[in-house]
Amino acid sequence: MRGIFITIEGPEGAGKTTIIQKVAQELEVKGMDVILTREPGGIPISEQIRGIILDSGNLAMDARTEALLYAAARRQHLVEKVIPGLQSGAVVLCDRFIDSSLAYQGYARGLGMDEILSINQFAIQELMPDQTIYFDIDPEIGLKRIETNKGREINRLDLEQLNFHQMVRQGYKQLLQRFPDRIREIDASQPIEQVFLQTMKMVEKLIEENE
Numbered sequence: 001m002r003g004i005f006i007t008i009e010g011p012e013g014a015g016k017t018t019i020i021q022k023v024a025q026e027l028e029v030k031g032m033d034v035i036l037t038r039e040p041g042g043i044p045i046s047e048q049i050r051g052i053i054l055d056s057g058n059l060a061m062d063a064r065t066e067a068l069l070y071a072a073a074r075r076q077h078l079v080e081k082v083i084p085g086l087q088s089g090a091v092v093l094c095d096r097f098i099d100s101s102l103a104y105q106g107y108a109r110g111l112g113m114d115e116i117l118s119i120n121q122f123a124i125q126e127l128m129p130d131q132t133i134y135f136d137i138d139p140e141i142g143l144k145r146i147e148t149n150k151g152r153e154i155n156r157l158d159l160e161q162l163n164f165h166q167m168v169r170q171g172y173k174q175l176l177q178r179f180p181d182r183i184r185e186i187d188a189s190q191p192i193e194q195v196f197l198q199t200m201k202m203v204e205k206l207i208e209e210n211e
């Protein structure tokens with residue numbers, strides 16, 4: 001018995017958190033067992049690692065250290081939350097996963113996607129998402145959205161130059177080419193309701209196929 005593992009990806013401010021919450025609510029109303037979680041984080045140890053990566057103020061962090069910390073947070077989160085959730089038959093919805101490491105550390109930081117895939121293979125032991133939904137947005141629009149979202153704290157990665165965020169988007173575009181069966185794209189510049197309906201349609205199709 002195995003549940004379904006769905007990840008949501010995209011640049012800053014694409015609307016991942018907003019939409020994934022609405023999807024989880026809708027699935028729960030329909031009586032499904034849903035686990036809504038995020039990376040880095042989702043469980044205490046990984047939330048602590050999140051703090052080290054994202055809230056380290058003015059301290060400079062080496063790019064490889066950053067990549068390893070994301071992979072470590074991922075490992076603990078998988079073992080404590082994602083794998084048990086899937087074993088119980090739940091739909092696990094995760095806000096970011098390995099593709100964030102490939103796009104941010106592998107491509108935008110320039111460490112190389114294959115190198116990042118390799119360190120992450122040690123962490124995930126082949127547990128890849130059943131489906132990944134990529135929210136595509138021009139980073140200028142995404143960053144404006146998070147600036148106007150007063151409830152959200154600005155973290156170390158948000159403060160990177162616009163060029164870095166544009167590289168992240170290019171990295172995701174490469175991943176779409178590399179994993180066409182797993183990753184589906186949604187235009188996240190559309191109004192929230194449209195993005196939600198399209199995401200719901202993809203998620204429901206996957207659940208039906210899994211029945």
Ligand SMILES: Nc1ncnc2c1ncn2[C@@H]1O[C@H](COP(=O)(O)OP(=O)(O)OP(=O)(O)O)[C@@H](O)[C@H]1O
Pocket residue numbers: 010011012013014015016017018019145146148149188189190191192193195
């Ligand atoms: N389709 C949309 N159109 C306009 N505003 C949106 C849309 N989706 C989300 N927003 C708004 O943009 C802001 C950022 O949304 P959200 O936190 O969901 O993005 P995110 O992709 O999770 O960002 P990050 O990865 O940087 O945390 C929020 O204020 C949210 O209400």
Ligand SMILES: Cc1cn([C@H]2C[C@H](O)[C@@H](COP(=O)(O)O)O2)c(=O)[nH]c1=O
Pocket residue numbers: 012038039040054070096097098100101102104105155157158
């Ligand atoms: C998992 C993961 C995340 N990141 C970056 C992407 C964002 O800038 C932050 C997470 O913040 P969010 O508000 O929760 O989206 O971390 C990364 O660079 N590499 C990763 O593997």
